[in-house]
């Protein structure tokens with residue numbers, strides 16, 4: 148039996164709010180967060196976007212988003228701990244842990 152994750156970082160449901168361009172996340176503790184696509188895109192934790200080994204990330208110098216960069220094209224679960232996002236420009240290397248997603252949701256606000 149796997150050890151159940153705490154409810155606050157256990158997503159029950161993901162959904163798209165296309166008109167508002169936001170990702171909806173329903174958590175097991177009953178909270179529903181609405182994370183705007185641009186917020187999610189800028190928070191991409193991959194090495195290119197976030198930077199690594201002292202190298203600045205994608206948004207360090209040029210914070211403007213290009214065409215398609217913040218169009219969420221697809222999402223997929225990564226094991227039992229994270230969410231992978233595929234963006235309109237083909238970028239798909241970011242894996243958002245549920246802890247990270249919860250943080251982003253807390254900051255973005257309740258749906």
Ligand SMILES: [Zn+2]
Nearest residue numbers: 191193196241
């Ligand atoms: Zn990235």
